[in-house]
Amino acid sequence: MKRNGFINDLIKYRAILLMLTPAVLFFLLFAYVPMAGIIIAFKHYDYAGGIFGSAWNGLDNFRFFFESGDAWRITRNTALYNIAFIVVNNVLQIFTAILLFEVGGKWFRKITQSILFLPYFISWVVVGAIAYNLLNFDIGTVNSILRGIGMEPIDIYNTPAYWPYILTIVSAWKMLGYGTVMYLAAITSIDTEMYEAAEIDGANVFQRILKVTIPNLYPTVIILVLLAVGNIFRGDFGMFYNMIGNNGVLFSSTDVIDTFVFRSLITSNDIGMSAAAGVFQSVLGFTAIMLVNYSVRRYDKDRALF
């Protein structure tokens, strides 16, 4: 009886299952199958042996990361940057989405959306070049303006303290359009009857936003944040590398795990050691997502991701 039900369901939902297949295949091929490669982190990789034939070397590959003396600093940097990005980006995106929704005007909304979306498509290499031309000491736009109005130019590229702010702003600017569209979609799908009811009850715009829109956005926010938390120990390499490059002066406040590993191992090309760093990030990320999901569950069972 049960088996019958299962087969029946398979037939019944075949269209939906078919639609799901590409995504499932994608993750299997590119996320699950390669997971076998984790063993490289525990091996002394040599070309003749390959992934499975190389000799084991225990935790040797992890030594480099933890003995560098920088492990704590860069892990902390990575997590803090990502937390800042998650908070700032989501708040700004929700704010913009609500604004666009309320302001309305079909053409205005479309055009604004497109403009906001534009930075998302600019590669980090280009963003890095733009930033250099804006911020550098000798000919940067910012310093030219400062000189123009008779102020002292600031040496941004040699001052680590500015960089957490600069990076957060750049990240927010780049991701704004993408997130806004997602939240806008979520807002549009809110039942309009609720707004009508609120209006009849005499709610003004702000009350409508606070009491209807935002509470209805919670599920979306939670899902997006949870997904982001899983990557909290992965620095956006493209961003950090192209913005900071090899400028050692800024490393104290801008070094993340990915850039550190890249820099240390680019010359030695040791696959095992890079894999070890990757495993470390994955384990931390997994722990983080489990913890957050658990907390959300405790708070409200229905809102948790799983």
Added chain:
Amino acid sequence: MVKKRSMIMLAMIMAIVMIISACGSNNNNAPAATKAPEGGESSTNTEQGQGALDTSEAVKLKMVFVGPKPVDYDSVFAAVNEKLKAKINVTLEGEFLDWSDWAQKYPLKLAANEDFDLIYTANWAGYNDQALKGGFLELTEDMLKTYMPTTWKEMSEVNWDQAKVNGKLFMVPQNLGESVEKLILYREDLRKKYDLPAIDSPETYATYLKTIAANEKGITPFTPETGDWKMHNLDRITLKQQYDWNLFDLDIPLGFKITDETGKIFNVYETPEFKDLLVYYKDLADNGAWSKNVLNNKNDHQQDFREGKTASITHNMGTLGSLMALMRQTNQFEVALADINPNSKKSQAVATQNGVSVHATSKHPERALMFIDLMQNDQELHDLINLGIEGVHYTAVGTEKFQSTEKSPNYTGFSFWGFNSPLNRDNESFPEEATAMQKGWDSSVYHYPLETFVFDNSKVKTEVANVSNVMLRYAIPLEYGVIKDVDKGLEDLNKQIKAAGIEKIQAELQAQVDAFLAAKK
């Protein structure tokens, strides 16, 4: 209902996971399984082939080059193949790794054991490292004698020795002493304009830089090569050349004096010479000799020099000479070369600056070696691969020189240098003073015992990775004068580099050097 649906989902996923992971592991095993017989086969082939060189079977060789695919690849390689086919029944196919990402792709080609037979290699492209990891086929004397008799005859023993890693050979180096000394290229017109003394010492160079900084707004006196960090070009001029030192690896601050027979290794950062250099650099930096944001500069220094945005750059003789030739053709600025250590010992000629290796799993190593033999020693083929088609990409001038043509840019820019040999033609417009300077160096080459030593860092990899990181984080900002307090900066640097394990590397290196020298006696 919801529960049921998720059960189906789960079942589906599980099923697909199983199917795919089964496929996946099969795929992964496949190359490993076939690899062993391949290796065996090739070695037996070599043994059989030793009597007569049998070329009856048509063979296709694939070679990996660094640098972009030349525009006229098709026509030139077709011409090459026509000759190769007739001579050794081989067709050549080239694969090209762009300059922008070759450093990432190159090791992957080997690590993933892709299907190719030959690969360009060089000391600066990780030759030692890849050889130790087993990416290249070991070349025995027998193989060389059998399959590349001409090269064996022509190549000097020093070249072979330099290419050996732990006593084993994995590369056919170029048969050409190539100077790796760095030089300075500067604007002679500006020097004359301010009536400055000839640039022949670090002091006169500093004067030049400072004068430009003070008087020429809009021109950066010096621009380093992007990506050339750690022990960079200018360090090599001001430390290595000036004090007759040499470094084992530009990513580790360990050096020795080339005149020191005992081969005593020291930490460059702890020497008084390095401290003097920091003072010299700091003075330059404070006087605006380079951009304050030099660490983030991504401009191409040669391009900047050509456009008159910067007043001096450093590079090796070949590159600077070509740039001079180009600038003289277009008649932009008056430029000149400067050797600021004219009296230092120029230890010329590292043969491993360019070379070709056979892939460890190549199916046709014997034919690959025959191919290299021809490329290095057959004038026709050598000219073809180096310069392209005569009359189109270059015009031959006598037997030793060539003239570039309009089409020259369509066939250049990638690492055909692996086949360099005395057959190389020189560019007719290559500046005479550069040639003269080179000749002067060649005549007074200094040979030293550690010339052919190669450091095997496999036992101290962790420390090497950490040291290289510390160099980038503490030493480079210090050198470019970004750290305000030099003494404090140097103290920090040395503290950090010790923590990173420099002493362990030094001990390991010293042990290897001692063993090497003892074996030589």
